[in-house]
Structures are given as C-alpha cells and as structure tokens.
Amino acid sequence: xxxxxxxxxxxxxxxxxxxxxxxxxxxxxxxxxxxxxxxxxxxxxxxxxxxxxxxxxxxxxxxxxxxxxxxxxxxxxxxxxxxxxxxxxxxxxxxxxxxxxxxxxxxxxxxxxxxxxxxxxxxxxxxxxxxxxxxxxxxxxxxxxxxxxxxxxxxxxxxxxxxxxxxxxxxxx
Numbered sequence: 001x002x003x004x005x006x007x008x009x010x011x012x013x014x015x016x017x018x019x020x021x022x023x024x025x026x027x028x029x030x031x032x033x034x035x036x037x038x039x040x041x042x043x044x045x046x047x048x049x050x051x052x053x054x055x056x057x058x059x060x061x062x063x064x065x066x067x068x069x070x071x072x073x074x075x076x077x078x079x080x081x082x083x084x085x086x087x088x089x090x091x092x093x094x095x096x097x098x099x100x101x102x103x104x105x106x107x108x109x110x111x112x113x114x115x116x117x118x119x120x121x122x123x124x125x126x127x128x129x130x131x132x133x134x135x136x137x138x139x140x141x142x143x144x145x146x147x148x149x150x151x152x153x154x155x156x157x158x159x160x161x162x163x164x165x166x167x168x169x170x171x172x173x
Contacts, residue, residue: 016028
C-alpha cells in the first residue's frame with residue numbers, strides 16, 4: 001500500500017485501503033457526495049494475498065518477504081522473474097526501483113545476488129545475465145534496448161520474449 005501523496009492529502013482524500021493480518025486487503029468504496037441515494041452506504045471488496053504491506057513497510061520488508069527466496073532459487077539454477085502489477089500511480093516503479101537512498105526490490109535483489117555469488121564462487125564460475133522488460137497494455141517492451149515490441153513464443157526452453165536483450169553483468173554496479 002502506498003502512502004497518500006501530498007496532492008491527495010491537500011485535496012482531503014482518505015485511504016480506502018485497510019490491511020489486516022498482513023494478508024487481507026479491504027477496499028472501501030466511498031459514495032460520491034452528490035449521490036444522495038448511496039451517500040450512507042459503503043461498498044467494499046475483500047482480497048487475500050500471500051503478503052500485504054502497509055504504507056509503513058520498508059523496501060527491505062517487501063524484498064525480504066516477496067523476493068529474497070527467489071534469489072536463492074536462481075543460484076540453484078532456476079530462472080527467476082519478479083512481476084509488479086497495478087494501476088497507474090499505484091507505486092510499481094517506486095517498489096521495483098526505489099531511490100538511491102531507499103533502493104527497491106529489483107536493486108536489492110541484484111545486490112543480494114552478487115553478494116551471494118561472491119560468497120559461493122571460489123573459481124569465478126558463475127555467469128549472471130540480466131534482462132529488463134515491461135508488459136503494458138498487452139505489449140511486451142525491452143527496457144534495456146527500446147524499439148519495437150517483442151513477440152512471445154514458445155521454444156524448447158519454454159515461453160520466451162524473442163529478441164529480449166540479455167546483458168552479462170559482472171557486478172552490482
């Protein structure tokens with residue numbers, strides 16, 4: 001859950017999200033002031049997730065709960081992907097990238113990956129390749145090499161984004 005923005009606070013907005021048990025999310029739909037028939041009626045929805053984070057959560061809390069085990073799985077030879085889904089303005093970019101002072105999930109995962117590779121690699125035998133893509137309005141784009149949309153296809157490795165850039169990375173930097 002992202003905190004209310006300065007603009008939202010100034011407009012007198014209130015949060016419609018309540019998180020219970022670190023897994024359950026309740027959304028309350030407030031009636032419009034001009035909708036006299038429904039003014040006193042509140043409608044809501046309830047969702048349950050593996051984890052839900054209040055606006056007081058740190059980027060490290062989100063990373064530790066949602067992604068750190070994935071880094072370990074990658075080091076055991078599996079592929080790993082982190083998906084961030086939500087409406088425009090929901091905080092996806094901040095959650096994934098963060099800031100220099102408050103790095104997001106993607107940055108923390110890369111730092112963790114290289115720290116673990118350094119610990120385990122006596123012979124320097126690990127190779128790290130990174131890709132960065134976006135799916136928006138059912139269009140897949142390569143964020144490391146912008147251009148035309150990518151095509152998803154299935155081959156012997158599974159489903160792949162044909163032509164997706166892979167950079168060999170030697171360090172967190």
